[in-house]
Amino acid sequence: MLDNAWIIPAIPAVSFFLILFFGKRIPTKGAAIGITALGTSFVLSCVAVYQWIDRVESATGGKSSGLAAFGRSLVTHGAETKPVVEPVLHHVTWWSNAGIDFGVGIRMDGLAVMMLFVVTLISLLVHIYSTAYLHNDIRYTHYYAMLSLFSAAMLTLVVADNTLQLMVGWEGVGLCSFALIGHWWEEGANSKAALKAFMTTRTGDIGLLIGVSVLFWAARSFDIGKINAYSLSPRADHGMLLVAASCLMLAIIGKSGQFPLHTWLPDAMAGPTPVSALIHAATMVVAGVYLGARLYPVFWNGFSIGNGGVNFMVLIGGITIIIGALLAFVQDDIKKVLAYSTISQLGYMVMALGAGAWVAAVFHLFTHAFFKALLFLGAGSVSHSGSHHSFDMKKDMGGLRKFMPITFWTFIVGTLALAGIFPFAGFWSKDEILVTAGQSGYDFFLIVGLVGAFLTAAYMTRCVYLTFFGEYRGHGHPHESEPVITVPLIILAVFAVLAGFLNAAAFHIEKFATWVEPRVAFPELVHPAFDYPKAAISLSMAAIGIGVAAFFFFKREKMGKLNGLTERNKVAHAGYMFLVNKYYLDALYENVIVASIRGPIARGCYWVNQHVVDAVVNGAGKGAKATGQWTYDYLDRKVVDGAVNGTAEVTAESGGLLRYFQAGRVQRYALYMFAAVGLLALLLLIANI
Amino acid sequence: MPFVLSTMVAQTVVFWIIAVAMVAAAIGVVRSQNVVHAALYLVVVLAGAAAQYILLVAEFVAWVQVLIYIGAIVILFLFGIMLTRAPMRPDGPLDNDQRFAAGVVSLFLFGVLTALLVDAYGDAPQIHPKASMVLKGSPTAIASSMFRNYLVPFEVVSMLLLAALVGAVVIARRD
Amino acid sequence: MTLNNFLILSAFLFCTGLYGTLARRNAVLVLMSIELMLNAVNLNLVAFSAFRENVTGQVFSLFIITIAAAEVGVGLAIVLLIYRNSRSVDLDQADQLKG
Numbered sequence: 001m002l003d004n005a006w007i008i009p010a011i012p013a014v015s016f017f018l019i020l021f022f023g024k025r026i027p028t029k030g031a032a033i034g035i036t037a038l039g040t041s042f043v044l045s046c047v048a049v050y051q052w053i054d055r056v057e058s059a060t061g062g063k064s065s066g067l068a069a070f071g072r073s074l075v076t077h078g079a080e081t082k083p084v085v086e087p088v089l090h091h092v093t094w095w096s097n098a099g100i101d102f103g104v105g106i107r108m109d110g111l112a113v114m115m116l117f118v119v120t121l122i123s124l125l126v127h128i129y130s131t132a133y134l135h136n137d138i139r140y141t142h143y144y145a146m147l148s149l150f151s152a153a154m155l156t157l158v159v160a161d162n163t164l165q166l167m168v169g170w171e172g173v174g175l176c177s178f179a180l181i182g183h184w185w186e187e188g189a190n191s192k193a194a195l196k197a198f199m200t201t202r203t204g205d206i207g208l209l210i211g212v213s214v215l216f217w218a219a220r221s222f223d224i225g226k227i228n229a230y231s232l233s234p235r236a237d238h239g240m241l242l243v244a245a246s247c248l249m250l251a252i253i254g255k256s257g258q259f260p261l262h263t264w265l266p267d268a269m270a271g272p273t274p275v276s277a278l279i280h281a282a283t284m285v286v287a288g289v290y291l292g293a294r295l296y297p298v299f300w301n302g303f304s305i306g307n308g309g310v311n312f313m314v315l316i317g318g319i320t321i322i323i324g325a326l327l328a329f330v331q332d333d334i335k336k337v338l339a340y341s342t343i344s345q346l347g348y349m350v351m352a353l354g355a356g357a358w359v360a361a362v363f364h365l366f367t368h369a370f371f372k373a374l375l376f377l378g379a380g381s382v383s384h385s386g387s388h389h390s391f392d393m394k395k396d397m398g399g400l401r402k403f404m405p406i407t408f409w410t411f412i413v414g415t416l417a418l419a420g421i422f423p424f425a426g427f428w429s430k431d432e433i434l435v436t437a438g439q440s441g442y443d444f445f446l447i448v449g450l451v452g453a454f455l456t457a458a459y460m461t462r463c464v465y466l467t468f469f470g471e472y473r474g475h476g477h478p479h480e481s482e483p484v485i486t487v488p489l490i491i492l493a494v495f496a497v498l499a500g501f502l503n504a505a506a507f508h509i510e511k512f513a514t515w516v517e518p519r520v521a522f523p524e525l526v527h528p529a530f531d532y533p534k535a536a537i538s539l540s541m542a543a544i545g546i547g548v549a550a551f552f553f554f555k556r557e558k559m560g561k562l563n564g565l566t567e568r569n570k571v572a573h574a575g576y577m578f579l580v581n582k583y584y585l586d587a588l589y590e591n592v593i594v595a596s597i598r599g600p601i602a603r604g605c606y607w608v609n610q611h612v613v614d615a616v617v618n619g620a621g622k623g624a625k626a627t628g629q630w631t632y633d634y635l636d637r638k639v640v641d642g643a644v645n646g647t648a649e650v651t652a653e654s655g656g657l658l659r660y661f662q663a664g665r666v667q668r669y670a671l672y673m674f675a676a677v678g679l680l681a682l683l684l685l686i687a688n689i
Numbered sequence: 690m691p692f693v694l695s696t697m698v699a700q701t702v703v704f705w706i707i708a709v710a711m712v713a714a715a716i717g718v719v720r721s722q723n724v725v726h727a728a729l730y731l732v733v734v735l736a737g738a739a740a741q742y743i744l745l746v747a748e749f750v751a752w753v754q755v756l757i758y759i760g761a762i763v764i765l766f767l768f769g770i771m772l773t774r775a776p777m778r779p780d781g782p783l784d785n786d787q788r789f790a791a792g793v794v795s796l797f798l799f800g801v802l803t804a805l806l807v808d809a810y811g812d813a814p815q816i817h818p819k820a821s822m823v824l825k826g827s828p829t830a831i832a833s834s835m836f837r838n839y840l841v842p843f844e845v846v847s848m849l850l851l852a853a854l855v856g857a858v859v860i861a862r863r864d
Numbered sequence: 865m866t867l868n869n870f871l872i873l874s875a876f877l878f879c880t881g882l883y884g885t886l887a888r889r890n891a892v893l894v895l896m897s898i899e900l901m902l903n904a905v906n907l908n909l910v911a912f913s914a915f916r917e918n919v920t921g922q923v924f925s926l927f928i929i930t931i932a933a934a935e936v937g938v939g940l941a942i943v944l945l946i947y948r949n950s951r952s953v954d955l956d957q958a959d960q961l962k963g
Binding site for chain 3: 711716728731738744750761762782786788790794795799803806838853857
Binding site: 665667671674675677678681682685 | 785787790791794795797798801802804805808
């Protein structure tokens with residue numbers, strides 16, 4: 001399957017067309033096609049994972065198998081000897097011109113198979129979940145068609161071996177995100193949110209386009225392997241790579257919801273909850289992080305990550321962690337809490353990449369996919385069966401743990417994993433980020449990460465409290481959801497618990513790193529050992545966060561003066577309003593930037609168009625007409641016609657003159673003839689004497 | 690030498706007498722106001738030409754000249770004059786209004802030709818009619834030359850005569 | 865007799881005949897003047913034949929006589945036709961080709 005991994009994106013693509021054309025006519029309205037397709041893709045992805053693990057193990061001398069012949073070579077890196085495992089590459093050239101090759105291909109290495117596994121698993125679970133969540137929905141079939149198309153595009157992006165194919169997948173997931181967010185477009189707010197998501201990510205896509213072009217000019221190729229090799233070679237142009245890395249960073253900011261283009265993610269919660277789980281938690285938003293991980297040597301060289309010190313990537317990631325976490329405190333909508341939480345966690349991943357913690361970032365991507373999808377699907381379950389399709393925690397939820405035990409316990413598992421509590425998955429991945437940041441010289445960001453951990457634990461506790469504890473404030477009849485919803489929750493909870501152990505550094509398990517970290521065209525990174533003191537500090541930060549928040553909520557009556565602080569105190573209230581208005585960023589974007597473009601700038605452009613451009617065009621037209629008129633009057637009538645008429649007149653006049661010689665009398669002609677003969681004879685005589 | 694001299698002088702004298710007669714008759718052809726007189730003057734010219742041919746030891750040509758020209762062509766002319774003279778109509782002046790210009794052109798051409806001839810043949814030797822020339826001008830010699838060297842022109846001229854005969858009949862007949 | 869005697873005589877006859885063709889009104893007189901010109905040419909040829917002692921000149925003069933005869937025949941036929949059509953052989957009145 002490693003060699004034929006192109007089948008994995010192809011199956012959902014085929015299912016997209018099948019659902020589109022035949023979905024409405026079959027009994028399950030297209031869901032069966034989608035589930036079958038994703039199921040098959042998931043199975044094939046598992047095969048690919050197995051094959052890759054096999055490949056790595058046989059090369060490194062672990063449990064070997066029949067694939068031992070591949071990639072066996074020993075490369076000395078400093079004091080370590082690390083066997084090189086080549087990725088599996090297949091490429092089909094569509095057309096090539098002047099040395100530039102355009103084609104599609106697959107680049108199967110650890111990162112790709114990991115992503116395949118994650119994307120197909122979560123997509124499959126979302127497909128199954130949606131049969132209940134969107135039961136009797138008015139656009140059920142189209143929903144499944146777009147889910148299949150999204151899966152196909154994401155998988156294309158994941159297996160891509162050249163930046164152009166990656167860009168195709170990138171744009172495809174952007175389009176599907178737009179379509180799925182605006183699934184219930186009858187509500188104006190939903191279609192606005194879809195447009196906002198699309199436009200904001202599009203702003204980032206400018207960066208992607210320019211970045212890919214600059215990389216092509218630098219490395220003379222679109223192939224990812226060649227680009228990475230170029231970036232690490234001595235002849236790499238640092239300036240160009242800096243430009244390329246900055247442009248690609250813009251793309252990551254747009255797609256992965258980093259500050260300042262994070263504003264679309266919360267609004268994207270207008271879409272159906274399974275969509276939020278799939279796209280805006282586990283897969284699409286991590287496409288940016290995936291880009292950073294795939295083309296890491298470009299960033300490594302461009303941002304000089306290996307030299308320590310603040311660079312653009314780590315700075316943006318750090319800022320995003322904090323602002324996302326702070327905003328999650330003031331949300332009443334459970335999905336928005338999770339959305340800001342996603343922004344914050346993506347900030348962790350980007351910060352990790354910027355600090356040189358590649359394995360940590362990718363591992364966090366891996367674990368985050370599971371527990372965030374779990375949290376979103378849990379919120380969906382709450383809305384579906386608990387709060388009568390509402391997401392407002394303050395108004396419609398509360399005390400649901402009595403009514404929805406499975407949802408409650410899986411949500412708790414997800415929260416603990418997110419908060420980073422031992423031994424859940426989030427602990428291992430977040431901890432590795434913090435440790436690597438601390439040891440690579442990015443001390444400030446270690447502190448940022450710790451603060452973020454505190455905040456994460458706190459806001460998630462608030463969320464859990466408001467949803468599951470206290471008295472039920474809603475109007476519906478809460479009950480547990482059907483198995484189609486709860487079984488995926490349980491599956492994801494299992495992963496949320498166990499996934500972390502793949503790279504449990506405390507137990508010296510580094511399987512994830514071994515399998516996933518690239519060994520070809522990859523810089524030499526720092527791999528710190530498990531640091532017990534730092535782990536203890538982060539664990540305690542998370543515990544303190546939970547404790548403070550729990551105390552605040554559970555023992556509200558003991559808070560006394562702190563209760564209602566934000567309503568009484570002006571400074572606190574200002575801070576609260578600042579957060580509620582999302583740092584006034586939306587106001588900045590919409591009322592300042594967009595309005596100014598829409599208003600004055602557009603009017604100015606229109607004026608230029610009417611008075612300058614049109615003036616030039618009209619002037620050209622008038623000039624042409626005047627020239628034509630002048631040409632007609634002078635050249636045509638006077639000169640040309642004059643010549644023609646003059647010739648005719650001369651001919652007539654001369655004819656009139658010559659007419660006198662035509663007397664009609666033959667003897668007259670004979671006279672002329674002989675006179676001429678005589679003259680000629682005379683001339684001959686004179687000439688010859 | 691005296692024989693030669695005397696024959697030379699005799700031939701020159703004869704030549705001059707005939708030349709003067711020819712010149713006068715020629716002028717009479719073109720200046721006479723009577724058509725018949727002009728035809729008769731033409732006879733004089735033609736006869737003079739025949740005499741000159743005899744002086745140049747070309748008897749056959751002289752005989753043919755008399756036979757054809759004077760004997761047939763002039764008769765034809767007289768017939769033509771007869772058939773085209775309107776009865777009882779006075780002859781108007783027989784010269785048109787360009788006779789001065791014609792005279793000028795003719796004199797001019799005569800002058801040019803004379804100058805040319807004097808310049809070219811001014812110092813050419815005399816023509817001595819010899820006994821050998823008689824043989825050369827005999828019908829035998831002419832016939833052998835014509836039927837050996839100039840047979841094709843002879844045949845062509847025969848065709849021409851036929852064409853002229855047929856043409857004249859076609860043109861002139863009343864239909 | 866010098867050659868030039870004959871040649872100048874023939875030149876005179878030719879120019880006289882030329883004057884006649886240009887200046888005469890009667891068509892028959894024009895034909896007669898043409899005969900004068902032809903005779904001048906004949907005289908030229910025979911003179912040269914005697915001068916060069918070559919019989920070719922006489923042969924050609926015979927041809928010219930023949931052709932002259934044919935030409936007079938056809939010419940007079942045409943003149944008769946003109947006379948029949950316009951009752952006159954005055955060439956001044958035959959100016960239908962006037963431009």
